[in-house]
Amino acid sequence: MSTLKYPHLFEPVRVGGTLFRNRLFAAPTGPQALTLEGFPTPDVIAYYERKAIGGAAAVTVGEGIVDSKRGRGGQWHVMLDNPRAAHPLHRLTDAVTRHGAVASVELQHAGMYANRELSFMGGGARGVAYGPVECELAGRHILPMTEELIEETIEAFANAALFAKQCGFGMVTVHGGHGWLISQFVSPLVNTRKDKWGGSVENRARLPVAIADAIHKKCGADFPVEMRISGSECHAAGYGIDEGIALSRQLDGHVDLLHVSAGSHEVPEVFPVTHPSMFLEDGVNVRYAAEIKKYVKMPVAAVGALSDPALMEEIIASGQADVVEVARGLIAEPDLPNKARAGRDGEIKKCMRCFHCFSTLLSDGQFHCAVNPETSRELECRYALPVKEKKTVLVAGGGIGGLQAALTCAARGHNVVLCERSGRLGGALRCEEKVPFKQKLGEYIGYQVRAVGKAAVDVRLNTPVTKALAEAIAPDVIIAALGGRPVVPGIRGIDGKNVLSAEEAYINPEKAGRRVVILGGGLVGVELAIYLAQLGRTVTVVEMLDRLNDGGNFLHMMGLNVELARYHIGVALGTKAAEINEKGVVGQGPDGERLFEADTVVYAVGQRPLDGEAAALSACAPEFYMIGDCSVPKNIAAATSAAYTVARDIGVY
Structure with missing residues (x-):
């Protein structure tokens, strides 16, 4: 009898001729910190x-391009038609x-979205792109694909699949969803061809069927071919689940594993559906796989907002x-399968769906995770230098940065004292609970x-770190993680009875009246x-800049924009708050002065670092570090990363 807590999840599954050790697959993700030729780095x-592991x-x-001349969707992808990629791919x-x-x-093949900017070798020109039909797309003339x-x-x-097999890949995942080439062909709204490649669902599905068959012919009937599709494109101009079912039935018997995703990459409001935002429930897109599975015999994979093994x-x-299939859940916690198999659910870090990973992928070329400081630093962490000298470390502040610093120091064998001025750990973000x-x-x-609580950490609550306390503990190292406090803007009327800080509004939302203006x-x-809009308030956001500030996390802002529209939240950009009175906020904007009527005004204009309090501790230990908001207010990822790195270096050099 199985003693596994999750016996179905960890039952081996056969796909094609290959037996997989469990049913939890790492979904495609594609770091872009590649070489100029598109080779994976160490x-x-x-x-x-x-x-x-x-x-x-x-x-x-993720994102192995089968035709680098006609199918490249971005600058940094693995080129599967370049034989020089063989050795790094073997590694x-x-x-x-x-x-x-x-x-x-x-x-992958981008089809009509290929070669939008040919800046790979320094140029900025737009290249030629092909799609199912001739059309105009974002100022580009798309050529129709000929029969040849x-x-x-x-x-x-098929050649890319064979090359992949020769390089040691045991399966290929054909990307047939999200608006790329294959989904352009299967879409009845995009593909209006009159020949054998368009019209009926049998004709529109001819391309993915032919691709699957060609791969099997070239790589062997038992070589596993997974195909990702959009079960629904999830927007008014796209196809729905009925079309997804019809497509799936055409693929049955040709594909070894049907990977059912959702959405289209070219529709901004759908991005937080394809990659579910924090506003959607866990497993929100599983319903598309579940519905399709009723109509096909081949194995079906579900994906989207999965991090809970239960x-x-x-x-x-x-x-x-x-x-x-799990993408972000394994970025946050690569040990999720092993921990779930061992029944150690409480030790699994779950993805917050904040999109920091995808935003940094596009800005920095690699995934960085808000909760896992080791992501994209795996090689560095593997070869971390050992601690030469165990030290006493005083961590001042029990927020995001302080918690991570204490944990890393304790794991490295140091003697750790963690002091928090309030009665609970967690820091300022507890206000959002x-x-x-x-x-x-x-x-x-x-x-x-x-x-x-489980680590060797001496936790002292209701204990602000003063010079006297530091002298009494006599630490070798002080890590100041004191955080920051809300900036109070210098606006006439800011001390009025109808004014709250964002922190106060989060903690006591009942104090906010029916109409709220957020500065x-x-x-x-x-x-x-x-x-507040979810709680039934009518809300307007007033911002001095000409755009909302995403803090570098522009993909999260895409999800926020969907919610702003959903709750009819007003946004006044380019508007400076000149005065707060009993009627609301007097703003000066592009169209002159205007009164934004409000029962409650909330200010959310940033954090003031407690750098003075931190600096006061700088002479109290031989080593001193400032991390998190008490240095420069940023975000969870920055605090976690700095805390982990600083703590890991203590006692090494």
């Missing part, structure tokens, strides 16, 4: 290897497979899907607090606006 290889059954490399597949996982690679070009593309997919077990056990869409943040803070269009102000 850091990228270590990123994928870490997921194999963590227990995922399959680890999929990658060896790193994954030697830990018992199957290495897979996503085969379609056949060449099918061959390109939910994954339910999906498999109830027959909604045969496999679950009532917010429904911040549930994952609350879970993360709870995880860190529990971990500190500040950063993430704090916008998220607060959504929260």
